Each structure stands twice: as structure tokens, then as C-alpha cells.
Amino acid sequence: MALSPKEKEALEFIEAYFVDNGFPPTVREIGEAIGFTSKSSVYKLLRRLEAKGYLEIVPGEARGLRLIRPARGIPVLGKIPAGEPLIPYEDFEEVLPVDPSFFGAEKLFALRVKGDSMVGAGILPGDLVVIRVTEEAKNGEIVAAVLTEPEPEVTLKRLELKNGTLVLKPENLSYEPFVFEKEDVARGRVKILGVMVGLIRKGLNPAL
Incomplete structure (x- = not known):
């Protein structure tokens, strides 16, 4: 969902504050930065940003904000999200200066490929x-998934669904596929984070 000018201003301030300080600003600091004198007005704006998927408000915590995605660009996942349903901003290592609409979606992140399994x-x-x-x-799509055992690990593989079995298949015969039965999926041993929609390689234009 599109941001209003004031929402964009607030989100960019929160992002910059995170980068400079390592933690989010207070409601008062956000209000001062965007010219709001009423805390209730700031709270309403933050709730709109939460509803649009840009941040999460953590009740009962001082500075209780978690950024989910930036106002612009595509965040690159650095650390592994240990079972979280949303990937917090602090788990991203950088933001790519690429318009998400180029890939036809708003909620995007990027992964840096390690290894040759694909x-x-x-x-x-x-x-x-x-x-x-x-x-x-869908069956046959390339997905990013979290394997939760023995330690959380993000992997990129092609998805195959066979009679209730979920298979994460590499595109290299030197590697074995990961196979999960229905019980494994129900226990949360594997979780799909998303579907690959593009690739960026140094020296090349982004490819769909």
C-alpha cells in the first residue's frame, strides 16, 4: 500500500534513527521530527504504518517499534529469523536501491547466495x-525457506510437493534434497519465507 507524504517522512526518520542509534526513536522524537505536537496523532500514524506492513508496534515496551521493511529499496537479509513470522529490520544487512515495483510486488527482501546448490x-x-x-x-517454484533444526538456516531451493510431502530440491546433483513429511511441516521444521521473483548480479541489470 502506498504511503502518504507524512507516513513516508516518519518512516524514513525511524529508519535513519535505527541506523544511527541501533534502536528506535520514542513517540515524542518521531512527533518532533515530523511536526506533530500530539502523541495521539503520532500513534495513529504508527498504527497506519503497522497496518500497511512497514513496522510492528510492540505493546508494553519502551521504544516498542520493530521495522519490517524500509520506505524504499529492497532489504537484504543478513541474519536468520529464528522462527519469527515477520523478519525484523535489524536482521537486514543493507538496503538495495531498487524500486520494489520493478518486481511487481511490495513485500520483498533479498538473499545473498552462498554455495553452488542452485x-x-x-x-x-x-x-x-x-x-x-x-x-x-506453487509446485516447481524456487523458494526461500527456513529449516529450524538443528539450528535455524535459510536455504534457497526448488519446491516439489508429492502426496503431502514437501521437498526442497537443489539444482546441483552434488547435493541431496531436503524431504519433509506432513508431520515435519506441522511441527514447524520448515517454513516458507517467500518465492523467488528476480535475480541481481553485479555488473548486470536486475533480471525477472
Whole structure:
């Protein structure tokens, strides 16, 4: 959903404050930055940003804000989200200066590829793959998924669904697929983060 000018101003201030200080600003500081004198007006604006998926308000916490996605660009996932349903802003290592609308979606993040398990699909080590955030994926799509055991790990693989079995298949014969039965999925041993919608390689234009 599009941001109003004041929402964009507030979100950009919160992002910059995060970068400079490592934690979010107070409601008073946000109000001062965007010219609001009423705390209730700031709260209403923050709730609109939450409804649009840009941040999460954490009740009962001082400075209780978590940024989910930036006002502009595509965030690159750095750390692994340990079971969180939303990926917090502080888990991103940088923001790519690419308009998300180029990839036809608003909720996006990028992953830096490590290893060669997907070379058969033209995905090379060091590439940035752009992921549309969704927990649903179709058979044959390339997905980013979290494997929660023994330690949380993000992996990029092709999804295969066979009679209730979820298979994360590499595109390199040197690697074995990850196979999850219905019980594994129900226990949360694997979670789909999103579907690959594009690839960015240094020296090349973004590819759909």
C-alpha cells in the first residue's frame, strides 16, 4: 500500500534513527521530527504504518517499534529469523536501491547466495535473489525457506510437493534434497519465507 507524504517522512526518520542509534526513536522524537505536537496523532500514524506492513508496534515496551521493511529499496537479509513470522529490520544487512515495483510486488527482501546448490537454475554464488514474501508457493517454484533444526538456516531451493510431502530440491546433483513429511511441516521444521521473483548480479541489470 502506498504511503502518504507524512507516513513516508516518519518512516524514513525511524529508519535513519535505527541506523544511527541501533534502536528506535520514542513517540515524542518521531512527533518532533515530523511536526506533530500530539502523541495521539503520532500513534495513529504508527498504527497506519503497522497496518500497511512497514513496522510492528510492540505493546508494553519502551521504544516498542520493530521495522519490517524500509520506505524504499529492497532489504537484504543478513541474519536468520529464528522462527519469527515477520523478519525484523535489524536482521537486514543493507538496503538495495531498487524500486520494489520493478518486481511487481511490495513485500520483498533479498538473499545473498552462498554455495553452488542452485547453479543448474543459473543462480551463482554471490548473486542476490529477490524474494516475494509469502508462506504459499506453487509446485516447481524456487523458494526461500527456513529449516529450524538443528539450528535455524535459510536455504534457497526448488519446491516439489508429492502426496503431502514437501521437498526442497537443489539444482546441483552434488547435493541431496531436503524431504519433509506432513508431520515435519506441522511441527514447524520448515517454513516458507517467500518465492523467488528476480535475480541481481553485479555488473548486470536486475533480471525477472
